[in-house]
Amino acid sequence: xxxxxxxxxxxxxxxxxxxxxxxxxxxxxxxxxxxxxxxxxxxxxxxxxxxxxxxxxxxxxxxxxxxxxxxxxxxxxxxxxxxxxxxxxxxxxxxxxxxxxxxxxxxxxxxxxxxxxxxxxxxxxxxxxxxxxxxxxxxxxxxxxxxxxxxxxxxxxxxxxxxxxxxxxxxxxxxxxxxxxxxxxxxxxxxxxxxxxxxxxxxxxxxxxxxxxxxxxxxxxxxxxxxxxxxxxxxxxxxxxxxxxxxxxxxxxxxxxxxxxxxxxxxxxxxxxxxxxxxxxxxxxxx
Numbered sequence: 067x068x069x070x071x072x073x074x075x076x077x078x079x080x081x082x083x084x085x086x087x088x089x090x091x092x093x094x095x096x097x098x099x100x101x102x103x104x105x106x107x108x109x110x111x112x113x114x115x116x117x118x119x120x121x122x123x124x125x126x127x128x129x130x131x132x133x134x135x136x137x138x139x140x141x142x143x144x145x146x147x148x149x150x151x152x153x154x155x156x157x158x159x160x161x162x163x164x165x166x167x168x169x170x171x172x173x174x175x176x177x178x179x180x181x182x183x184x185x186x187x188x189x190x191x192x193x194x195x196x197x198x199x200x201x202x203x204x205x206x207x208x209x210x211x212x213x214x215x216x217x218x219x220x221x222x223x224x225x226x227x228x229x230x231x232x233x234x235x236x237x238x239x240x241x242x243x244x245x246x247x248x249x250x251x252x253x254x255x256x257x258x259x260x261x262x263x264x265x266x267x268x269x270x271x272x273x274x275x276x277x278x279x280x281x282x283x284x285x286x287x288x289x290x291x292x293x294x295x296x297x298x299x300x301x302x303x304x305x306x307x308x309x310x311x312x313x314x315x316x317x318x319x320x321x322x323x324x325x326x327x328x329x330x331x332x333x334x335x336x337x338x339x340x341x342x343x344x345x346x347x348x349x350x351x352x353x
Contacts, residue, residue, distance in 0.1 A: 067193060069140035069184070070132035071099030072150075075107045076295035077142060083339025084295050087324035088142050088186065090338065094202055094331050095194060099140060102131050108149040110296075122162075123169040125153040130170060130177040138182035140189060142324065144294035147185045148219030151226050154183060185220060187293045187323060191237045196244045204332035206246030210353060212326065213250040213282035213318075214238035215292040215301065218258050238291065241323075245330035250287040254278035259292075261300040269311060275300050276308030276316065283318045289350050293323045302343050319347045 077085040092099050105128040114121040128150075132139045141147045157163045158179055167176050184192075190199060221227060221235045228234040235256060239249040260274035279301060282290055292298050302320040309316040320343065328338040335341060335351045 067096055067189075068098045068100060068137050069189075070135050070137040071101045072105055072128065072132075072139050072141050072146065073101065074141065074143040074146040074295070076299065080299055081295045081322065083342045084142060084298070084322045084324060087322060087328050087333075087338045090333055091324050091327045091331055095190075095199075095327075097140070097189070097194075100135065100137060102128060102139075105131060108146045108153075110145050111149050111152075114149070114153075119166070119169075122153050122156060123166050125150055126157055126163070126166045126177045127170055127173070127175060129154065129157070129181040130175040133178060133181045134175075138184055141183065141185050142293075142322075143296065144185065144217055144220035144292075145296050147183060148222070148227070150183045154179075154181065155226065185293060187220065187237050187241070188231070188234065190241055190327075192231065196240060199241070200244045203245055203330045205330055207242075207326075207330050208246045210247040210350075211250050211286050211288045212242045212247045213252060213285070213287035213290040214242060214255050215259070215278065215282075215290050215297060215320075216256045217292060217294045217297040218262075220293055221256050238293070238323075242291070242326075245326065247326075247330075250282060250285045252278075252281040252285045252287070254281050259294075259297040259300040260304070261296050264300065264304070271300070272304060272308040272311040275304050276312040279305055279308065279316045279318050279320075280312060280314065283316060287318060288353060289326075290318055290320045291323055291326045292320065295322065298322055302345050305345050317345060319343065319345050319350045 109121040242249040260271035264271040
């Protein structure tokens with residue numbers, strides 16, 4: 067399965083282990099990711115608030131590149147996915163799309179409105195299928211208790227992300243079970259990680275982060291997994307400080323979705339960059 071691969075900013079900057087992991091797992095999964103090398107940042111919704119036309123033109127440029135290749139876009143970031151889906155909806159208006167295309171014309175690009183945007187998580191369940199995924203497992207994750215963390219953008223708004231697939235807000239649990247692990251239920255799995263407000267109200271952001279991690283740990287989780295690298299930056303990168311705000315130890319490893327896949331597919335912790343995380347993964351790797 068060929069895809070126009072959109073890694074986003076974080077996987078090429080703050081979380082290179084995510085980029086490395088998705089490249090590793092793509093081959094056994096039967097995915098050929100053709101990277102959109104000249105694509106720009108989606109703006110993460112922030113640019114849309116400041117300059118909607120500019121934000122939509124930047125994303126339409128990426129869509130036009132994918133459309134020209136005839137391939138659907140594969141994302142590995144929930145925030146990128148949500149931002150792209152919202153933009154693509156606006157671009158279905160022919161008059162507005164024409165206005166945006168005027169900005170793309172100097173590059174010889176035109177977007178016709180046909181690009182599909184699919185997160186890796188959706189591809190796993192809807193394209194590859196759980197039965198085939200299970201058959202690819204080389205190291206079943208039996209005995210491992212995994213807390214799924216969806217965050218915001220991959221489940222909201224539901225009329226955009228799951229209108230045709232109402233079970234998308236349970237795909238992580240399905241994949242976790244398929245890999246042989248046990249999914250842990252806890253209250254904060256589909257709530258915001260705190261990242262969006264971290265520069266405006268850092269204490270509250272850290273309290274949110276810590277609360278989710280603490281809930282998962284109290285329910286017996288060995289590890290948390292997320293399909294969003296921005297959530298990972300918060301849940302892993304800020305966990306130590308969040309522990310101080312909550313006044314209790316945390317120490318729960320947080321993996322990117324492709325890393326959890328990679329462990330089950332037989333790749334090593336070193337190959338997947340697990341030791342590049344800030345929260346110690348030694349006990350997890352041993353288990």
